[in-house]
Amino acid sequence: MKLIFNKLQRDVLRRHIGPFVFCFLTVMFLLLMQFLMLHIDKLVGKGLPLGIIIELIITNLAYMVVLAAPMATLVACLMAFGKFSELNELTAMRAAGVNPFHVIKPVLISAFFLCIFLGWFSNYVLPDANQRARSLFIDIRTKKPGFDLKPNEFYDGIEGYIFLVKNINNETDSLYNVTLIQKPDSDKNRKEAVIKADRGYLESSADGQLLTLYLFDGSTLRNLTRTSSYDPVTEETHFDRYRISFDLSDLSFSRSNPDQRTRNDRTMSAEAMLAVVDSLRIERESHIEESFNQDNSFTPPADTTEITRQTYQLQVSSNRTGVADTVDKVKSEYLAVNLMKNRKNQLGLAEMAISDLRKYKSNVENLKTNVSWRDSRISRYLVEVHKKFSIPFACLIFVLIGAPIGMFTKKGNIGYAALFGTGFLTFYWISLIQGEKMADRLFITPFWAMWFSNIILGIIGTYLVVRLCTSFKISNLWKKSDS
Known part of the structure; x- marks a missing residue:
């Protein structure tokens, strides 16, 4: 019997792997799409290197892992134990005298180790990832947009110049009816001028730091020194070929050191935040x-x-x-x-x-x-400190919730798992979000803000497990008292 029992436990654990991985990747994909939709406007049009965009996505995956793992645990339990009961294996196990808790126990142990890992990940890996992502966001936000000419639109991305091109041939990169307004700059000995040309083209250097504009068949109108405030002196010259170079180094992306930036509550470990809390209490x-x-x-x-x-x-x-x-x-x-x-x-x-x-x-x-x-x-x-451990601890709570509900419903398909999972997860995340807001306004303590949903769902899950594994019912309490 012991050998059959061990095989049964391993079989239940194997049934969790597929739904867990599927749900985990699905939630990660949804969170990633949400992140991209929220921040796509900050990434497009600035000429960012592909490596920077990939690094930004990877650093933001850290918080998605912490959120996706508990969700995947709940859905995996609902599907695995629902399938276990749907195939009448629960009935056969009870007929063999095996308590259902012995099947739940290995899943609880696995969830415990997952909880330990997520707690370590949330306390030591996530803060550094958030700090790097925050530093990258600041660097991207301060970067100027890349050089991007559009027909019949003014472009002033290069300091000291304004471009206006009537037509652009994308196949040959040729420009037609070009107008270039040059602003004065005494430091660079540059005078105010308006340059017009019938056609031209752009050529970039190998490192992308220098952009050269070649113009043909045009004229230059320069403002010279003024004899009086109402009598400007201008000079117009015509050219067959004209060349002007622009420094694009200001448009290039520059990285800053994340360690040199100050940290906030989301980029600090629990030990660092508790040290700050002690200092604030002393003050x-x-x-x-x-x-x-x-x-x-x-x-x-x-x-x-x-x-x-x-x-x-x-x-x-x-x-x-x-x-x-x-x-x-x-x-x-x-x-x-x-x-x-x-x-x-x-x-x-x-x-x-x-x-x-x-x-x-x-x-x-x-x-x-x-x-x-x-x-x-x-x-x-303190809210952030409790959050680092309350969310990982939800993995254990969701096993207590998902295992008995899956066995009671006797449905192991993704539809039932998604239905019940959505209900419990909605309650859980709304409780966390609202609890955090109330704690920030000092209406409730940080402990209750982050642990209320765990306590409520933990009580419900414990009762369901006891109800599944024993003949105990709440109605038995007042039935005995009536007798």
């Missing part, structure tokens, strides 16, 4: 302690002449409103105000107290802003 506590240690008490000065000096403007204002120095002081519920000799000093004391209160309020608001900003950053980093 937060330091600001709070410093604020509470400040002397925010107010003591009125004993010398009333000091109050009079500090409130000179208030005196003037009081005189304008008819409050004279000889007016008797007013009674107040505050003891310090009653100690003043006249109303003018009383008003000065009140103004000083209000000024100190406003200063204290400003300090409290600044403290609240600083603490809130650091709490938000701490939450953002």
Whole structure:
């Protein structure tokens, strides 16, 4: 019996390989197409080397691997165990006295090792890949578009020049009715000019850094020095053949060092983010302690002449409103105000107290802003830390969900697997996305933001496995209590 049981386990594992690989590659393809559709406008028209585009795609495949593996695990379990039950092998296994959990156990062990691998991959490989992809995106975004002339369209991609070509023969690369506007540049001793020609052609150097324009049968109109602001001096010359070269080095793609760029929460390992979190917490506590240690008490000065000096403007204002120095002081519920000799000093004391209160309020608001900003950053980093492990852990959860559902439905085709898989995956990813947004806004903790869906699906999966492997039902709980 032991030998048959081992063969059965190996057979179930083999049945997972095909659906897992198929679903994994399918999800990777869909994610790749989504990536290309979102960023194709940033890659086209800039003359990027093919190697750079391939490197950009490869570096972005890293995050796709982390997302695709749990999805593939769920669909593979639904298909493999559904087929296992559809062929009545589950019935035969139970008749032989074999518990269904022994068939699920090797898949759980495989999912555990996959979870370990994805956790390591997400913590050490993914941050570096994201940093390289981010650096490449910045380099591509700052690169100027490649030289691309189009008929009847102005082109100003080369600094200091504007091109206008009426017609282009793509077969011979010939240009017709060419107009070239040359802008002045004192550093290069270049004067303002308009060059026109009936025809011409372009020739590029072997390394692509130099572009030469040959023009035939044309004229050049140059602006010379001005005798006055309203009397420009121009010179027109005709030519049979004219040649001008352009430096295209500014249009070439240049790589920057990714290690020299600052890293954010998506390009750091969990250890690095926890170190940043510790620093932010120390800064937060330091600001709070410093604020509470400040002397925010107010003591009125004993010398009333000091109050009079500090409130000179208030005196003037009081005189304008008819409050004279000889007016008797007013009674107040505050003891310090009653100690003043006249109303003018009383008003000065009140103004000083209000000024100190406003200063204290400003300090409290600044403290609240600083603490809130650091709490938000701490939450953002902790969300990424939990995400690095919650998504890989979903592989185990999806085995607990997929195995019993596949056996209960007794359908091992891709249609049922896609239907049930879409439902659970939609719930899972919506929970992660919304949880991350709520955690960034400090509505919930980072732990619940990233682990809520795992906990809910884990409870459901555990119950389904127990229900499959034993005679336990939830309804048995209140049936026994009724009896």
